[in-house]
């Protein structure tokens with residue numbers, strides 16, 4: 632049996648090769664896949680579950696097939712797709728999980744985050760995050776007609792090139808102190824997150840004990856995943 636983690640696919644109609652790579656990845660899995668965790672920025676943008684764009688329905692249907700074969704699927708919000716809701720989750724046979732969920736991964740308590748909350752050095756971003764994660768702001772956006780939300784999303788994409796960039800150098804890295812703080816608070820020796828587009832395994836010492844932070848990569852020329860079994864955990868990548 633094994634478990635997979637992915638994040639930051641940034642699925643978008645303008646990047647069909649990524650969608651194809653994702654479907655190929657799903658098809659390549661065996662019945663031994665117990666659980667698939669998607670840790671945010673799965674979609675490059677999400678304007679509401681009522682958006683019936685072909686990409687959204689195709690992705691939901693592929694995930695649903697996987698869930699029907701017995702794989703449990705978990706979705707966490709990222710900073711791009713935080714409006715993703717229960718309808719899409721249900722259509723996908725998936726469960727939405729909260730940022731900061733701790734799972735028991737084959738005996739090892741593992742903290743799961745998208746990762747943007749660790750970038751505490753970027754005050755502008757922290758303010759923006761606070762705004763867009765507030766239920767009032769979200770309700771206000773979702774109350775607008777679909778066409779208006781589509782226009783708003785397109786406008787936001789154009790407006791702030793840096794904020795919409797997928798290049799690692801345009802995304803601030805995590806604040807090391809914040810990593811230690813959240814891992815201590817959660818009482819874990821392992822953290823898995825994405826967001827920074829800086830895939831790596833980092834050895835840490837938390838409260839005098841060895842610990843590890845594993846960072847998933849975004850999908851562009853390469854695809855990234857973490858595969859975990861009872862015996863080992865690996866960060867893997869392959870060409871798209």
Ligand code: MN
Nearest residue numbers: 672709710826
């Ligand atoms: Mn992100």
